[in-house]
Amino acid sequence: MTNHWIDLKNSDCILIMGSNAAENHPISFKWVTKAQEKGATVIHVDPRFTRTSAKADMYAPIRSGADIAVLGGMIKYILDNDLIFKEYVLEYTNASFIVGDKYAFDNGIFSGYNRETRSYDLSQWAFAMDENGNPKKDPTLQDPRCVYQMLRKHYERYTLDNVEAISGMTRADIVKFYETYAATGKKDKAGTIMYAMGWTQHTVGVQNIRAMAIIQLLLGNIGIPGGGVNALRGEANVQGSTDHGLLYHILPGYLATPLAAHQSLAEYNKAFTPVSNDPMSANWWQNFPKYSASLLKSMWMDDDPAVSFNYLPKLDTAAASVYSWLNLFDKMDKGQFKGLFAWGMNPACSGANTHKTRQALTRLDWLVNVNIFPNETGSFWEGPGMDPSKIKTEVFFLPCSVSIEKEGSVSNSGRWMQWRYQGPDAPHGFKPDGDLMYELMHEIQALYKKEGGVYPEPILRFNLEGWATNGIFDPHKTAKLINGHFTRDVEIGGTVYKKGTQVPSFAMLQADGSTCSGNWLYCNSYTEQGNMAARRSLAQTPEQEKLGLFPNYTWCWPVNRRILYNRASVDPTGKPWNPELPLIQWDAITKKWVGDVPDGGWAPGERHPFIMTRFGFGQLYGPGRADGPLPEYYEPLECPVNSHPFSTTLHNPTAISYADEDKAVCDPRYPFVGTTYRVTEHWQTGLMTRNQEWLVEMEPQMFVEMSEELAALRGITNGEKVIVESVRGSVWAKAMVTKRFKPFDVQGTVIHQVGLPWHYGWTWPKDGGDSANILTPSVGDPNTGIPETKAFMVNVRKA
Amino acid sequence: MHTNRRNFLKLSATAAVATAFGGLGLGCTPKAEAVDRAAAMDPKWSKQTTSICCYCAVGCGLVVNTSLKTKRAVNVEGDPDHPINEGALCAKGASIWQLAENDRRPDSVLYRAPYANKFKKVSLAWALEKIAHNVKKARDENFTHLNSRGQAVNRCDTIASLGSAALDNEECWAYSTMLRSLGLVYVEHQARI
Amino acid sequence: MSKTFFIDLTKCTACRGCQVACKQWKKLPAEKTVNWGSRQNPKDLSGVTLKLVRFSEVETNGKLQWLFYPEQCRHCVEPPCIDAMTVPGSIVHDQETGAVIYTSLTAKEPNKESFAANCPYDIPRINKETGMVVKCDMCNDRVKMGMLPACVLTCPTGAMNFGEREDMLELAEKNLEAAQKRYPDAELVDEYTVRVIYLVQTSPTSYHEYLEADASSIQRGPLSRKQFLAKLASPLKRMNS
DSSP states (O other), rough: OOOGGGGGGGEEEEEESOHHHHSSSSSSHHHHHHHHHOOOEEEESSSSOHHHHHSSSEEEOOTTTTTHHHHHHHHHHHHHHOOHHHHHHOOOOOOOBBBBBTOOOOTTEEEEETTTTTTGGGGGGGGGGGTTBOBBBBTSSSSSBBBBHHHHHGGGGGHHHEEEEHOOOOHHHHHHHHHHHHTTTTOOEEEEEOOOOOHHHTTTTHHHHHHHHHHHHHTOOOSSTTOOOEEOOOOTTHHHHHHOOOBEEEOOOOOOOOBBTOOOOHHHHHHHOOOOOOHHHHHGGGGHHHHHHHHHHSTTTTTTTHGGGGGGGGGGGOHHHSSHHHHHHHHHHHOOEEEEEESSOOOOHSSSSHHHHHHHHHOOEEEEEEESOOOOOTTGGTTTTGGGGOOOEEEEEEEEGGGGGGGGEEOOOOOOEEEEOOOOOGGGGGGGGHHHHHHHHHHHHHHHHHHHHHHHHHHHHHHGGGGGGTTTOHHHHHHHHHOOBBOOOOEEEEEEEOOOOOSGGGOOOOOSBOOOOGGGGTTTTTTEEEEEGBBBBBOOHHHHHHOOOOOOOSSSSSTTTTTTTTGGGGGSOOOOOOOSOOSSSEEEETEEEEEOOOOSSSTSSSSSSSSSSSSSSSSSOOOSSTTTSSOOOOOOOHHHHHHHTTTSSBBBBOBBBTTTTTBBBBBBTTTTTEEOOOOSSSSSTTTTTTOHHHHHHHOOEEEEEEHHHHHHHHOOOEEEEEEEEEETEEEEHHHHHHTTTOOOETTTTTEEEEEEEEOOOTTTSSSSSSOOGSOSSSBHHHHTTOOOOSSSSEEEHHH | OOOHHHHHEEEHHHHTTTTHHHHHHHTTTOOOOOOOHHHHHHHTTTTEEEEEOOSSSTTTEEEEEEETTTSSSSEEEOOOTOTTTTTOOOOEEEEEEEEHHHHTTTTSEEEEETSSSSSSOOHHHHHHHHHHHHHHHHHHHHHHOOOTSSSSSEEEEEEEEETTTTTTTTHHHHHHHHHTTTTTEEEEEEEEE | OOOEEETTTTTTOOOOOHHHHHHHHHHHOOOOOOOSSOOOOSSSSOSSSSOEEEEEEEEETTTEEEEEEEEEEOOOOOOOGGOOSSSSSSSEEEETTTTEEOGGGGGSSTTTTTHHHOOOOOOEEEEETOEEOOOOOHHHHHTTTTTOOHHHHOOOSOOOHHHHHHHHHHHHHHHHHHHHHHHHTTTEEETTTTTTEEEESSOOHHHHHSSSSTTTTOOSSSHHHHHHHHHHHHOOOOOOO
């Protein structure tokens, strides 16, 4: 989230699209309801009428996967009717930038496409640069190569006729939706988006979000209260786990994982430290070398970062198609891995194409599964279709404490880092995950110390004791290390920071090893003032109270800034666009900002507001994505049509897929669109919630929701057991025949859609059913590798 | 669950009128027969700690009451002083007590030997030692010093890790850096799917 | 001190926090259920389910409404179930809070079915293991400690409210006025005769047969029901449609 949960109340129009917030983020509706009470309009766009739709002021059904058609149509609508927030667009976005000569777009394909590698040469999309090395601009927005004109041209195909034909949305709904949302493009109006996996789990997942980000920039909705681009996020600490780099492509603090090409720290820093020649651009990532050196220091305290850089493993490529989840399992299936840690995860139910995933697990020599309850991953060898006597995999199941039995912090979607205290003791002497990690790593270190081994330095010199006190994992000590301290006496701006002092904020981090910080974004979270995440003061200034900022309650990254890009909430002279809801204001007397922690303390107009981008502007045109600088409509890789109105390029030409795995495109065997989702009463694979009888009581079994029309077509009655099948497998489910699903009219054809929760698994409850991911395909977004589990093709029949 | 079903029922049958009720109503004084839940919240009997819900990422505050005697949770509900949820919890959040107090939690570390058809109980120390040996063997026998282009990559391509967004920040960071120190590059978790 | 719930169904999202919070506070066991083609589960109130969110889909003129109804005892101002009491003390009417409480003495009642038969909302159920007649007790233990009932504390959207009766009546009127802008058929249900006042967005029967006490609905306990409805028929009953 650029904003935070309470801030939803400040919105005038809340678009819920690609999520089902009332069911999956139920307490968000406290703040959605508050906004409604103050007159805000809530719009829900979703294939299915849900508990969210039931509370929305407007509900518009859409076929799964058609989002870019609808959003592209909104971009066209906003531009055609000149509904943009002009000053914001001109001053704060790259609308005026001139796109270089090599950029072209033809029939669904951008310039630079390589058919062999199914990838683009991104350099073709670069901006034209002036003699100072800055992007050329046309502030009149008339140049046909400027971003604004490029947008107009790109989306001229996204007519109401085309959008209506492919999305299944009615013309009336489309127009009403566009009118209502575009009305937030005024200085004193804020529109926000609440999205989740309904947008990300597509082969165009990133471009779904990009399309909305473009709309938010055109309407001046980013950086302001009640606005922003808000990913709801599905796990208590998925924000924190991502911040701390539990992904192949990033290290803690979103520092890119080094590539083989970076043979020294200097080369690595050079590759990821952007240069801007515009003095108005904060270009925040110019600080990259300070953050990388501080991270290395936190991991290997006794080494010079230039040396310990060699300890970091290097990737051959950053491409999601090589190292990300789907490919990890493809390689596991082909026998590459000896061992797997499934630590607090249940991939045997959560990954797409479950049969492939479960089969891949049989190729492992060993599997370590840390979890609260036995589950389909740790017990895969005795699952359906498995013969234990033929499976070599050694399995270790380590039970652990639950969250209320341990101490530490989690970061919510609004980036609030919140400290949790231990309540009960865990039963049977079970330990927190951190203790298990520490003890395991301690064991590994001891083994290398005793026996020696291959390239032992990174292990032996690793700062393991930096996490522990008296040989026990210490969350406070670890949190302090993540914040970081001075490793020697350092003088900054006349102040001397003694060795061992906690670094007050990331502005003080150094590139020479004189500071350590496990994650620069969290530098300021555990300072000499104490544990900021444990703060519980509700104190606020009257302005902060009006917004519900709560700056003294817990802590939020970065540096307790509650709304990102907040310099965009004021005009270039520092006056709030909406004086009724000021987020930050420049106090001319004290020469300071008041309100939220500003995106840098510079005076008004001294820096462009989008400080994390190289040039300082919001990126309407985004030349850094794998599949194009502007979102383009493509069908899901499994779809019910063989053409769409926008080009003859049916699918995302860069999507991740495996040629030897069949896909159902207009396949009469699988005529219905399928999608997966969650219910309030269960969580993710259901591992935690399926083992709680209060929750099982409410949602005991796998079900498939379908329209009354589809049920009639297949002779299915409500509540009966049916079979849902795809190219990859089949599951049984209880039929939930409902008025909440309706058939779609797509290009003149009736298209049915069904939906299934993915919470169930064969281990427990015994009559609960199995994972909906048995049906989903291993195809993914080219940027992130996220699988397309929200739109695929199935058949439904009586059991 | 530690308290069996019958005890639950006895508790619910009587506690409603236990302390809360002294000589009220239609001239009747029901007999207090069991432990009452409201009194169990008293600091004399339980400690109160705050936590954050372990499910979605709204980050709702919890108040956890733990019996001083059994060291087990007796009640978990929303934290009324938390500015995001103001005491509210959804079905999952409201059920967290049952996540902890749950008979389906195994009582031991479990080990499944190759080709075996069941788990057996083992000690944590035994398991960790064996895992450490497995890690070392898989790493040392297959360590990739140089890639196919001859560039130093110093990585372990034969062990993968998945997880976890369910861990605390401090654990995520510890795990992330520990895996990198071992040379792992196949590091993924829930955010990818 | 006289307490009342005000339940604004226009704000209920059916997150079912209340359904679980009730079981959590009272440590009530779960029932064995199956999916029967509805999100609603268990199907009905029972000896171990005192609060149940009911779901119903209503489509009129192509406009779909998904209605949610967290059902519980109304803690009637003049509780007709007391007429069914034959064992003194099996029902306690707490004069301080207004809570109507079934005690363990209900297990000794010779005709337990008469409790439900006397209830215009079909609430009381029999717990098979203890033999008691059971229902919501207003979390009277919590209320006496100054805490909100568990279901009210856990409600995110302001659907569930609890407090002094006058304050709740005032809030009900205020919310009714706001609700009628969006739902012209919105009304308050039986607000002068019960301590659990529902604000509905459409006809009460669209939610459930017994959301509103209705003479035509059932005839299981004619005498007491008639008495009760006689009270309801007073001019206080209000219809805002």
